Amino acid sequence: MSLPSQAEISGAVAVGRFGLGPRPGELAAAVADPKAWLKAQIDHRGADQPPGALPDSRDRFLAYLALRADAQAFKREAAAAAEPGALTAPDPNMASAAAIGQRPLERLKAERRAAQRPLRDAVAAEILARAHLAATTPAPFRERWALFWFNHFTVSTAKPAAAVLVGPFEREAIRPHVFARFEDLLYAASTHPAMLMYLDQERSTGPDSPGGLRRNAGLNENLAREIMELHTVGADSGYTQADVTEFARALTGYSIGIPRDGGELAGRPLYRPQLHEPGARTVMGRRYPDTGQAQARAILADLAASPHTADHIARKLAVHFVADDPPAALTARLRSAYLESGGDLAVVATALVDAPQAWDRPPTKFKRPYEFVISSYRIAGAAPGDADHELIQPLTAMGERPMAAPQPNGWSEQAGDWMAPDAIVKRLNWSAAFAAAHAPTDAPLQVADAALGARLTPQTRLAVMRAETRPQALTLLLMSPEFQRR
Amino acid sequence: MIRPTASYDLSRRGLLALSAGFGMTYFASPALPATAASKRKLAVIVCRGAMDGLSVSPPLSDSNYLALRGPIAIRPDQALRLDADFGLHPKLAGISALAQAAQARIAPAVAIPQRIRSHFEAQDLLESGGAQLYGVTTGWLNRALVSMTPDRRVGAISIGAQEPLVLRGPAAIDSWSPGGRDGGDLTRVKATLADLYQADPVLGAALASGLATEAQAQTMTQGQPIQARDERGFATTAGKFLSEDNGPSIAVLSLDGFDTHAGQGAVNGQLATRLAALDNVIAGLKAGLGPSWSQTVVIVVTEFGRTAHVNGTGGTDHGTASTLILAGGALKPGGIVGDWPTLQTARLFESRDLAPTLDVRQVFKAVLADHLGVDRRALETSIFPDSASAPPIANLV
Numbered sequence: 001m002s003l004p005s006q007a008e009i010s011g012a013v014a015v016g017r018f019g020l021g022p023r024p025g026e027l028a029a030a031v032a033d034p035k036a037w038l039k040a041q042i043d044h045r046g047a048d049q050p051p052g053a054l055p056d057s058r059d060r061f062l063a064y065l066a067l068r069a070d071a072q073a074f075k076r077e078a079a080a081a082a083e084p085g086a087l088t089a090p091d092p093n094m095a096s097a098a099a100i101g102q103r104p105l106e107r108l109k110a111e112r113r114a115a116q117r118p119l120r121d122a123v124a125a126e127i128l129a130r131a132h133l134a135a136t137t138p139a140p141f142r143e144r145w146a147l148f149w150f151n152h153f154t155v156s157t158a159k160p161a162a163a164v165l166v167g168p169f170e171r172e173a174i175r176p177h178v179f180a181r182f183e184d185l186l187y188a189a190s191t192h193p194a195m196l197m198y199l200d201q202e203r204s205t206g207p208d209s210p211g212g213l214r215r216n217a218g219l220n221e222n223l224a225r226e227i228m229e230l231h232t233v234g235a236d237s238g239y240t241q242a243d244v245t246e247f248a249r250a251l252t253g254y255s256i257g258i259p260r261d262g263g264e265l266a267g268r269p270l271y272r273p274q275l276h277e278p279g280a281r282t283v284m285g286r287r288y289p290d291t292g293q294a295q296a297r298a299i300l301a302d303l304a305a306s307p308h309t310a311d312h313i314a315r316k317l318a319v320h321f322v323a324d325d326p327p328a329a330l331t332a333r334l335r336s337a338y339l340e341s342g343g344d345l346a347v348v349a350t351a352l353v354d355a356p357q358a359w360d361r362p363p364t365k366f367k368r369p370y371e372f373v374i375s376s377y378r379i380a381g382a383a384p385g386d387a388d389h390e391l392i393q394p395l396t397a398m399g400e401r402p403m404a405a406p407q408p409n410g411w412s413e414q415a416g417d418w419m420a421p422d423a424i425v426k427r428l429n430w431s432a433a434f435a436a437a438h439a440p441t442d443a444p445l446q447v448a449d450a451a452l453g454a455r456l457t458p459q460t461r462l463a464v465m466r467a468e469t470r471p472q473a474l475t476l477l478l479m480s481p482e483f484q485r486r
Numbered sequence: 487m488i489r490p491t492a493s494y495d496l497s498r499r500g501l502l503a504l505s506a507g508f509g510m511t512y513f514a515s516p517a518l519p520a521t522a523a524s525k526r527k528l529a530v531i532v533c534r535g536a537m538d539g540l541s542v543s544p545p546l547s548d549s550n551y552l553a554l555r556g557p558i559a560i561r562p563d564q565a566l567r568l569d570a571d572f573g574l575h576p577k578l579a580g581i582s583a584l585a586q587a588a589q590a591r592i593a594p595a596v597a598i599p600q601r602i603r604s605h606f607e608a609q610d611l612l613e614s615g616g617a618q619l620y621g622v623t624t625g626w627l628n629r630a631l632v633s634m635t636p637d638r639r640v641g642a643i644s645i646g647a648q649e650p651l652v653l654r655g656p657a658a659i660d661s662w663s664p665g666g667r668d669g670g671d672l673t674r675v676k677a678t679l680a681d682l683y684q685a686d687p688v689l690g691a692a693l694a695s696g697l698a699t700e701a702q703a704q705t706m707t708q709g710q711p712i713q714a715r716d717e718r719g720f721a722t723t724a725g726k727f728l729s730e731d732n733g734p735s736i737a738v739l740s741l742d743g744f745d746t747h748a749g750q751g752a753v754n755g756q757l758a759t760r761l762a763a764l765d766n767v768i769a770g771l772k773a774g775l776g777p778s779w780s781q782t783v784v785i786v787v788t789e790f791g792r793t794a795h796v797n798g799t800g801g802t803d804h805g806t807a808s809t810l811i812l813a814g815g816a817l818k819p820g821g822i823v824g825d826w827p828t829l830q831t832a833r834l835f836e837s838r839d840l841a842p843t844l845d846v847r848q849v850f851k852a853v854l855a856d857h858l859g860v861d862r863r864a865l866e867t868s869i870f871p872d873s874a875s876a877p878p879i880a881n882l883v
Binding site: 199409415426 | 534535603604605606607644646647648649654659660661662663672674675676678679681682683686688689691692693694695696697699700742743745747748797798799801803804836
């Protein structure tokens with residue numbers, strides 16, 4: 001065995017660190033010119049869309065409203081059914097319910113579960129479509145770039161009111177803008193109905209606005225705070241509670257259309273001037289005259305242009321792509337690319353590919369469960385076929401329920417968060433089950449070479465060669481130290 | 487059945503008790519013998535998202551409470567009585583019963599040492615045990631473990647798919663979470679992986695520990711699968727781990743979903759559902775611990791509290807002090823821990839939040855020293871650096 005060439009090493013880094021693990025044949029294509037292979041995936045039109053005709057946020061929002069009305073009706077009925085005497089009420093359905101041994105409350109609960117089924121299925125369909133795209137795309141760097149930005153602007157099914165909008169959010173607000181200017185991505189994400197629901201903006205009301213004076217409603221500062229802390233300048237940039245409150249006042253009015261607003265507006269971002277807090281605002285030392293809807297937009301534009309935002313995003317990108325504790329020179333390069341291009345994310349992506357520091361670090365990034373599962377499908381030349389059993393259950397067990405980050409800061413990028421003993425056991429159990437179903441018919445060593453190329457160690461090579469069965473060989477490959485990292 | 491508790495003096499009593507306690511506990515209590523300490527158990531439950539203390543333990547005799555809270559207040563006729571001044575949320579029936587039996591107490595106005603309104607930074611500080619952000623990168627429970635070995639065999643287990651910061655650091659930690667057992671017979675694969683992982687800085691030890699814990703869990707649950715959403719079930723398993731012979735001394739569990747900015751609810755609703763889950767977790771721990779409950783302390787803690795006022799959307803925003811709950815058979819009887827600052831406008835922190843009267847490290851230090859017998863010098867240096875301003879509270883355990 002001869003020593004691998006520099007191109008072979010770079011190719012293996014390109015498909016693993018920047019991509020999502022190689023499909024069969026992909027590594028050979030990348031080795032020819034790793035940087036060109038990556039740059040060809042940067043596309044001003046944005047990231048790819050998951051396959052299939054998935055409903056947009058408008059349809060999903062209307063379905064959510066219907067379910068909510070249904071849930072309220074359920075609560076009323078359940079309260080009535082729980083009252084003494086309800087058991088003997090002359091309900092025409094009672095006879096049959098009694099015959100199958102159900103009390104009315106249990107029957108109502110079963111009905112409610114059935115009513116929620118379509119929404120649960122909607123979330124599962126989103127998860128499956130997106131995993132299918134990730135597992136099969138010939139442009140995995142583009143897809144990883146989109147996944148990074150989705151996690152940066154986390155919206156999560158952990159909040160039931162936002163659950164069915166998470167998929168549309170990624171498709172409508174994130175994917176089209178991931179190679180645009182950051183300001184455009186920020187505006188699309190901050191004003192999308194999913195984000196407004198997730199961070200409680202949709203009902204935030206200026207206390208002195210016409211709507212506020214009439215209804216005694218008020219401010220909710222959640223979205224304003226998280227935009228500053230998580231999405232733009234970062235918590236260490238020196239803003240105060242007063243800045244957060246001022247920004248929250250400027251954001252009042254940003255809301256979602258409901259059916260009463262007229263059919264076309266329902267489920268779309270809708271600015272409601274009657275909820276907007278009147279007056280000029282001061283955020284981080286800068287004064288913004290009351291220009292209505294444009295006021296918050298101007299603040300967002302300034303936040304996007306801030307050097308603090310450049311710092312924050314440069315560091316997050318370096319942490320995601322290269323190392324939990326990335327080299328300062330890499331962060332500095334990304335920061336300059338951001339500031340000099342006015343936040344052009346295609347320029348930043350190109351700077352990342354061109355940075356030598358992005359390539360010369362040993363692979364220390366421990367794959368998150370989603371990356372691990374997707375890269376497994378890719379090296380097996382397979383794709384998931386069932387959201388519940390192939391994705392949601394195992395990923396939940398490994399700690400990363402898809403589209404369900406527990407908090408608005410998204411999934412952690414730190415290896416320590418994913419390497420608990422129990423999590424490694426869960427990966428092993430999943431790998432064995434996956435290998436039993438998907439082990440390719442090629443020679444195991446050929447699969448290992450196609451998966452890791454120059455990164456395959458002699459120890460793993462030997463373990464794969466000595467395996468008793470193809471599934472055992474694939475399990476060992478998936479669990480090898482070098483496949484677990486990128 | 488209501489135990490008499492000292493009524494709170496709003497200004498001085500707590501501070502006096504604290505400064506007195508500092509001297510007394512520091513010098514008076516002898517180091518615990520190793521054998522006694524090793525049977526002592528500690529469970530820490532981190533409620534993530536900022537749990538609203540004013541709903542957990544509504545200050546029923548505070549004349550400002552109902553007006554500040556409006557539709558989300560827990561009214562006196564709805565609350566479970568804790569003492570003359572405080573109630574408990576009606577979903578905390580289990581904790582209320584423990585309080586009646588002198589096995590649960592609250593500290594109603596606790597905060598981390600730095601005023602932060604970011605969940606993530608505040609959780610980092612709560613779990614790292616630093617005096618300010620970015621001071622320390624490992625968890626205070628891990629450093630406590632380091633200080634207790636090699637004198638004693640003391641272990642800790644993380645319950646859940648992810649290992650929380652509070653347990654992270656040089657000492658090896660076990661972990662367990664329910665679900666995901668479909669690997670089949672992996673005897674040979676496990677042996678080969680043990681070889682492959684020999685040179686790996688983390689994977690070898692992690693896999694060995696994980697497999698041992700999983701085997702133990704299989705025995706304890708008799709092969710019955712536990713659903714990930716069954717809080718009581720997984721807390722029971724956590725309690726069983728602790729009560730095993732040579733089991734770990736410390737368990738950490740996390741609950742999330744406490745960030746109630748809108749539609750928080752009152753007796754029922756969003757927060758009530760999470761509090762019911764918390765009550766189930768405590769009940770599960772107690773059941774799993776069995777006789778060991780009498781030697782256990784449970785700490786329920788959150789990163790910060792929520793605004794004193796209800797906000798414009800029926801919820802509450804990020805605040806400062808919140809309630810910390812102590813439970814367990816090893817607790818000493820007593821009333822509320824720390825002072826009540828009141829909800830008078832002039833007393834609110836930045837005119838919006840319940841003001842803290844207790845540094846959360848004062849509780850942590852007291853439990854580590856008086857319950858687990860952690861060395862006091864280590865407590866003041868490696869475990870909670872720069873914490874002289876936060877002396878341990880006397881007479882908790």
